[in-house]
Amino acid sequence: MKHHVRAYRRIKIVSMSHRLRPAAVLQIVLAVSLSLAGCAGSGGDQNTEQGGESPAPATTAAATAAGGGNGGAASTPAATQTPGPAVAPVPAAVLDPAALQPVFGFAGVAGKQILVSRENNDWEEQMQALDIAIGSGGQxxxxxxxSWQPGNEQSNGRELAGNLPNLSGYVFKVVGGAAKPDETYYLADSSAFNQAALVTVEPAPAEAEQLSEADPVRSSIAEAKQRQIMSAWKLASLPPGRELYLVQFVRQNQDMLFSLVLEEEGKLSFMDYPAEITGNEYSVWRVDDGGEVIPQMFSLLYAARTADGLLLGINWLGAEGINSFFLAQSGESFKELDIQYSRYTSPM
Structure with a gap:
């Protein structure tokens, strides 16, 4: 403004000293007007440099916040997936030991017939409901x-494949496949026997050696019984992760003991067979067993899961015959069920 005042004073002084022509006066007025306009424009540029860009209107900032920076459009919240209900594991199929019936038979020479030996024909109605046979390690x-088959005078009394046509009993025809000749089979009604509960049986090789003294399973069994072991054999694998052993312990005076032992992930379950020598050391557990048990004396009909553990169908071969029976696991031991079968097979 001081600059403008000085210009105005100069104009006044000139006008006082000389009388100017109208055209000159008009030029001076235009020059002053242009000078004032330039001063105002210079002040506006200064404000711009000091304050930077003009702040955005409040409505624009609010729209940006609501739109999440996407052109002002409001964004849709991400969908939250609600986890579905947890899928419960399917319970393993089990067999009810209480539902088992005492029906056993043995196969003929060609494996196409199975005879359930009986003295009298008083079970035919029950026999007609049976449609499966299980044996020989779970087959x-x-x-x-x-039909019912009466016996004849040609029978030698032995329940063996070669004598099957001469024995009295109920004859079953094998519809699919073939049975193993002379093997014992358990017969059942398929609608009442849960086949899904059966466990794979893998017999140990016949030429397998005993467990070595350094074997950890053998050591665990000896420690559990607090008794030295005379012999220990693996009878079968029952996958997954289960092994069945035959163990005979060292004699203590007149006391003898052998056990069938199931090992599963370090846990041991025992079926003990104690005996006392009372004079005949060659018939301790069975007639003419020599006071010794070996793996060739034992085989499995089948194995199955129950609500309490495993069910084992066992064949025990003796000098005069074969005994078949069931062992049901309960905790760290087995108990023998009251379902048994004996075949007289003594050599002639």
Whole structure:
């Protein structure tokens, strides 16, 4: 403004000293007007440099916040997935030991017949409902009841494949596959026997050696019984992760003991067979067993899961015959069920 005042004073002084022509006066007025306009423009540029960009209107900032920076459009919140209900594991199939019936038979020479030996024909109605046979380590066969067979005078009394046509009993025909000749089979109604509960049986090789003294399973069994071991054999694997052993312990005076032992992930379950020598050291557990048990004396009909553990169908071969029975696991031991079968097979 001082600059403008000085210019105005100069104009006044000139006008006082000389009388100017109108055209000159007009030029001076235009020059002053242009000078004032330039001063105002210079002040506006200064404000811009000091304050930077003009702040955005409040409405624009609010729209940006609401739109999340996407052109002012409001964004949709990400969908939250609600986890579905947890899928419960399917319970393993089990067999009810209480539902088992005492029906056993043995296979003929060709494996196409199974005879359930009986003295009298008073079970035919029950026999007609049976349609499967299980044996020889869990082999399942479809069978069909054929007829009652009376015995004849040609029988030698042995329940062996070669004598099957001469024995009295119920004859079943093997419909699919073939049974193993002379093997014992358990017969059942498929609608009442849960085949899904059966466990794979893998017999140990016949030429397998004993467990070495350094074997950890052998050491665990000896420690559990607090008794030295005379012999220990693996009978079978029952996957997953289960092994069945036959163990005979060292004699203590007149006391003898052998056990069937199931090992599963370090846990041991025992079926003990104690005996006392009372004079005949060659018939301790069975007639003429020599006071010794070996793996060739034992085989499995089958193995199955129950609500309490495993069910084992066992064949025990003796000098005069074969005993078949069931062992049901309960905790760290087994108990023998009251379902048994004996075949007289003594050599002639």
């Amino acid at each position: 399942v066969l479809k069978v069909r009841f054929e």
